[in-house]
Amino acid sequence: MTSSARKSISAKVRKIAVIVAVAAVTSLTLASALVTRNLELQHANILTRETADKISRASADATAAIITDAEILANMPPVAALIRAHYNNGIDPVSGDTTEEWKERLTTIFSSFHALRPNYLQIRFVGFADNAQEILRVDKVGERIERVPDHRLQQKGNEPYVEAARTVPIGQAVPLPPSYNRENGIIQEPKTLMYRVLVPVLEPAGYKFEGHRFGFIVINVDLLKHNQAAYKPLNLASSFVIHNSKGSSYVWDAEAQSGQYHGGMVVGLPEIVRTDLSRANAEQPLRLVNEGAEYITLKLESVSSATHSVFLTLIKERHFFSNILPFSTLNLIVLGLLLIFCSYAFARRGIETALAPMQTMRGNILASAETGQDPVLPIHLEDEVGDLAQSFKGLITRLRSQESDARQVFDGTTDGMVLVTSNGLIQQSNAAFGALFGPVVMGESTLTDYFASGDAQAIEAKVKLLASGNAGKHFAEAVLCRGKRDAKDGSSNWFEVTLALLREAEQKLALVVIRDVTEREAMSKSQKDLIEQLNRSNKDLEEFAYVASHDLKAPLRAVSHAATWLEEDLEEHLTEETTEHLHYMKSRILRMSGLLDDLLAHSKIGTRDFDPKSNIMSGLDLSHNIADLCGSGQDTQLEFSQDFLAAQMNQMPLQVVLLNLVSNAFKHNDKAQGHVLVALKDQGDHFEISVKDNGPGIHPKFQEAIFGLFRTLKSKDEVEGSGMGLAFVAKHLAVLGQSIKVISEGDGNGAEFVFTWPKPNLEEVQNVA
Structure with missing residues (x-):
């Protein structure tokens, strides 16, 4: 049968739908033409005035909030105190505090307002003296709030708003026209459009010019962000343009929920709208249509003045109205209803x-x-x-x-699977489940038959929770369950059980997946036992090191006392040789005592967890500590790179590591003028720190051995020390999971120790602060 002869159901339905739609839409459109047109025009005028009121109130409220803040700041006690200190050589005669102390307090107040008002960029206290010199200024730079140092404060006498501050009536605040932010008379990049509000500050009571203007408080606000914060909560569906007779305009994009300011030009309106603005008034909006859009303009009397007028233009999609039929609306409605019924x-x-x-x-x-x-x-x-x-x-x-295919997967998987009802009855099971637990009687067996009583009840409770829908999800996390004990040896296996809710017609079933994890649990227990043994071993080793150090020092002190007594009692009979022997013995006693102290310190490394949030200091402060502890002299020079000095780092145990490396470099240096350079590279997630000297260097074959206990490349008689310094370094780095390498050929051109070090957690410290 050809396609033309086929009785197409789609053609039938399309034909019927078209007839019904055309009849209904045509009748309703024609019937409502007259009524709808007038109603919509009236509604649009009301809506326009309401929208204008919303925008005006939002603008006024936002500006009022800034004015209130400025008035509050102008009457803060630190402002009056700074004026008193100004006339009293920098000392407030009332409190006795200095100008700087009052500036710090006012800085705290300014900063709190910055924190509360995200769109504030600058808050300043300016005096009229000294060409309108800034007294205090707190800026917001990105997310950081900072006080501008006194040496960077500017004279603002050439700014136009200073004259406004001199002439504004006392007790009033002045919102100023928008302008770009200037520093020292230069517009700053990127250009930021500022909206300023200033309030005069008066001389305090008891002074010569009491009640006269001393200066003013000025708040600089990001105009675009300020307006966005004011207009975005209105949820306006239409874009609009606020423009004035002086030529400036602010264009709000309803889709982007943001706006742009244009000084000296009216943007966003076609020429036909701009030329007819004089016809608009507050009561009767001016409605013009251009290129598919409708522009509704009315005058904002609340913000207009004798010198200039302010207008609001709403931009809406144009509504199409058909021609009015030459018969009554009632006839159209009756005809429309009749057509709809027949259709x-x-x-x-x-x-x-x-x-x-x-x-x-x-x-x-x-x-x-x-x-x-x-x-x-x-x-x-x-x-x-x-x-x-x-x-x-x-x-x-x-x-x-x-x-x-699903049945093959169900039966072929190595994990046991069963489908159970909300009552715990097993409806289906796979071969793997039978291999784990034995035969199953479908519709009669329950999970209680195969798991320990408490675990089986917990699984059934989770099944009921999933089936009830109160779990908030269709699956449950894996749980560890014990199987029933073997009747012969009393043993039982461990199983990991996972549940997921299935829907089969009106019945809710749960898929239970069972995996034998007996070997895994046994291995986990073995690991826990090994960790406990290792912890006990470490504790025993630490106690042994302490006891050994303490017990060995007692006989050392006895020998030291005996040597001192011999030297004192036989002083008249001692020869030069015997005196030298006694001194040699005492030096070895001191070396042995130091060795025991180092051994005890070495055993304690790693007993405290490293906290990346604690003891954070600058590289500059750390360099001072290391220089003081190393005691560099005229024949040794210690230098730190600028990157090291500028970085933030945890003091301990980095100070111990660097102190040992720097001291080692000084101790073994064979040059007339020793030099050690400590440098740092930021590698993103960690630091790379190097200690480079100009000493004799270290031959590659000794570079691994030097990090062992009691290892020195020279005799201990030549270089005083216990040989533990580099062992300290190696153990500290090993505990933190860091690495160290030695770069040297041992040819007298020095050696460089390069190691990695974790960065401090500055973000958590800032969050806590």
């Missing part, structure tokens, strides 16, 4: 006839869902119903195939 009756009869085969197929499909048999489908029809029947047949075939 509905015709459409209903036609659709019922066209969809009869589809309704029959629907009944067959629903019946097959109950019986589980394939439905009888009208695949013989040569229209869309026949095509749909063919698609259903293919879909059923694919579902059968997918069901077979």
Whole structure:
């Protein structure tokens, strides 16, 4: 049968739908033309005035908030105190505090206002003296709030707003026209449009010019962010332009929810709107249409003045109105209702006839869902119903195939799987479950038959929670459960159980996946036992080191006392040789005592966890500590790179590591003028620190051995020390998981120790602060 001869159901439905739609839409559109046009015009005028009131109130409220802040700041006690100190050689005669102390207090107040007002960029206290010299200024730079140092404070006498501050009536605040931020008379990049509010500050009581102007408080606000914060909460659906007769304009984009200011030009309005502004007033908006958009303009009397007028123009999509028919609205409504009724009756009869085969197929499909048999489908029809029947047949075939595949996966997985009801009855199980637990009686066996009583109850409780829908999700986290004990040896296996909610018709089932983790749990227990043994071993080693150090020092002190007594008692009989022997013995006693102290200190490394948030200091302060402790002299020079001095780092144990490396470099230096350079590189997630000297160097074959205990490349008689310094360094780095390497050829050109070091956690410190 050709396509033209086929009875297309889609063509039938389209024909009926088009007839109904055309009849209904045409009748309703024509009927409502007259009424809707007038109502919409009236509503649009009301809405425009309401929107204008909202925008005006939002602007006024936002400006009032700034004015209130400025008035509060102008009356703060530190302001009056600074004026008193100004006339009393920098000392407040009332409190006795200095100008700097009062500036610090006022800085705290300014900073708190900055923190509360995200759009504030500058708060300044300016005096009229000295060409309007700034007294105090607190800026917001990005997210940082900082006081401008006194040497950077400026004279603002050439700024136009200074004259406004001199002439504004006392007790009033002045919002100033927007302008770009200037520093020392130069517009700053990137250009930031400022909106300023200033309030005069008066001379305090008891002074010669009491009640006269001393200066003013001025708040600089980011105009675009300020306006966005004021207008965005209004949720206006239309864009608008606020413009004045002087030529400036502010354009608000409703889609982007942001605006732009244009000084000296009216932007965002077509020429036809700009030339007819004089016709707009507060009561009757001016409505103009241009290029598919409607521009509704009215005058804002609340912010206009005798010198200039301010207008608001709403920009809306144009609403199309058809021509008015030459008969009454009532006739149109009656005709429309009649047409709608006839269209509905015709459409209903036609659709019922066209969809009869589809309704029959629907009944067959629903019946097959109950019986589980394939439905009888009208695949013989040569229209869309026949095509749909063919698609259903293919879909059923694919579902059968997918069901077979799913069953193979269900039976083939190595994990045990069962489907259980909300009451805990097992409906299906796979072969792996039978291998783990034995035979299952479907519909009768429960999880209690295979798991320890308490664990089985916990699993069934999770199944009920999932089935109730109160869990808030369709799966539950894996839980560890113990199987039932073996009747012969009393042992039991451990299983990891995961649940997921399934829906089968009206019945809610849970898929329970069981994995045997007995070996994993045994291994985990073994690991815990090994960790406990290691902790006990470390504790015993630390106690041994302490006891050994303490017990060995006692006989050393006895020998030292004996040597001193011999030297005192036999002083008259001692020869030069015996005196030298006694001194040699005492030096070895001191060396042995120091060795024991170092051994004890070495054993304690790593007993305290490293905290990246504590003891954070600058590289400059750390360099001073190291220089003081090393005691460099005329024949030794210690230098730190600028990157090191500028960095922030944890003092301990980095100070110990650097002190040992620098001291080692000084101790072994063989040059007339020793030089040690400590440098730092920021590697993103860690520091790379190097200590480089101009000493004899270290031959590559000794570079690994030098980090061992009691290792020195020279005799201890030549170089005083215990040989523990580099061992300290190596252990500190090992505890923190860091690395160290030596760069040297041992040819007299010095050596460089390069090691990695973790960065401090500055973010958490700032959050806590």
